[in-house]
């Protein structure tokens with residue numbers, strides 16, 4: 016599968032590539048931003064492939080929000096990992112949107128699930144897109160590219176970690192717990208962890224998966240943290256700001272946090288409440304260095 020490189024921007028010690036490709040699972044063109052760190056260009060990896068961190072953005076976002084405002088790039092250079100910033104939904108005139116005209120569902124709000132309900136099921140297959148089609152497509156594309164002498168190879172499929180913000184934090188945690196062998200580590204900034212009981216989650220899951228709540232369990236962090244057996248060595252790091260304007264009733268971490276001590280993941284999920292921070296990328300960018308160090312450790316870089 017081929018990607019068109021729309022822009023290649025010098026950034027920190029590497030480059031930010033804005034690319035686009037035709038997705039089979041969404042049936043639409045998809046934009047993706049990639050950050051290739053300085054080690055990619057210098058080849059200074061000791062012969063090892065450069066691992067990747069996937070960052071899933073929140074409601075209303077495109078691949079640009081995370082790559083412009085989260086400041087992952089210097090951290091990627093520090094440890095030597097690539098960043099993948101996918102879009103948050105399929106887009107285009109043929110893609111059905113929120114009939115209510117809201118920004119919390121439809122375009123820009125794919126919730127990283129595979130929709131089963133018409134008319135959304137044709138395009139809104141963001142779970143399969145992010146966790147399967149995109150990594151395979153990136154691996155194939157980079158394998159097919161002629162690498163100049165000394166340029167490092169990137170691992171988009173095996174030595175990989177996942178992170179996300181808000182709706183993207185939900186996508187990162189649910190994707191990680193549904194595939195606990197696939198990602199080395201998971202982190203989230205202000206994630207929606209109780210989607211079956213909070214307005215953004217209920218609206219999205221009803222429309223994408225139907226009114227039968229048993230279908231929601233497949234993606235629900237509260238259900239998954241209780242049901243999924245612990246996998247040795249895996250950890251989840253989560254930050255919330257105490258002044259997050261969406262905390263109540265949209266994010267609502269209380270039930271998830273309350274389930275942790277009895278869960279199989281007890282002791283392996285670190286939820287940090289940080290005083291005075293809100294929901295914005297000022298909050299996200301402040302804690303990206305801590306998340307980068309966490310992922311670097313799990314990716315064997317630190």
Ligand SMILES: N[C@@H](CCC(=O)N[C@@H](CS)C(=O)NCC(=O)O)C(=O)O
Nearest residue numbers: 073074075076080118181182295296
């Ligand atoms: N109406 C607001 C609310 C949605 C919102 O807060 N989105 C968060 C994620 S849940 C976000 O990252 N917004 C874009 C940004 O801050 O760059 C917006 O359009 O941004």
